[in-house]
Amino acid sequence: MAATPNIYGILAEFETPADAMHAAEKVRDTGFRKWDVFTPYPVHGMDKAMGLKNSKVGWFSFIGGVTGYTSGMVMIWWMNAVDYPIPIGGKPMFSPFGAFPPCYELTILLGAFGALFGMLFMNRLPRLHHPLLKHRRFALATHDRYFIVIETTDPKYSENETRKLLESVGSKRIELVEE
Template identity: 60%
Template sequence: MSNSSSRPHGLLAEFETPAAVMDAAILCRDAGFSKWDVYTPFPIHGMDEAMGLRKSPVGWFTFAGGCTGFFTGMTMIWFMNKFDYPLVVGGKPLFTPLFAFPVSYEMTILLGAFGTLFGMLFLNRLPRLHNPLLRVERFKRASNDRFFICIEAADSKYASEATRQFLAETCHATAVEYVEE
């Protein structure tokens, strides 16, 4: 199967139920693999613990975006209404954070949302134009009703035959397939 002319991407194992893939994920984690992933049509509750993942750092991107938004809003209003062209309207002060608050609040949320979206995409290294898994016919069901684990050949513990046996026999995958790069 694995021919020498093209580089292997890894081994793809298929499972039929969330429980099966969860049990297998625990085994993969405990076996010490590092370059591997679970593919499920929906997020499975508890899978992050089963895989041993750290908490997602997306929130920091939101925080950075939100702070930027708030200070942009305040600075913009101060610059426009107090610094660049001061104009008294209705006897009100040229600048106070009070009337500048609603707009800065909206800017906080706006840039916080952009930070969240782009932070999430950056952490996931998306958009990605090419992925060897998406060429695999069987893998189309990862977005439908099947569950997969892929152990990449780049993993230091990867050994094609032993890993294949591990997935098929220890993890009870219903099918295991080589994926080429």
């Protein structure tokens, strides 16, 4: 007999977004931490039903933006007023007004980088494979089914209890997902 494969988590299938949303509320209230909901499209109110806090990605873009702005100002000041001053039309060697447009662009650039890379970092992306992708029915998450997945690494996870919970919230089809 082959060794039993590791179990990644438990997958519960729902047929309507409302069912998935109510189930998510129950799972949230039970106190699970490592779990997620998969839907074919964004479902309004799901964040709240899952108890998700505001994303931290904003901080990455904020810090990126501030870095872009200050580094732009410092760079232009250093180049034009310190390292290689060129007098033009009697204007000051450095003025925050003249330097503003490139700094503004740098703010946006690094802010966007912050958002993109912050998002990848928070999502632990890129990764080459995910156990769920191997699961046959999970492909329906891009079609017409709604899934809740609770990972085995969650401290509250127990195969029987969690299965009962997901049954009680109305899932007709509950399966284990192999690692």
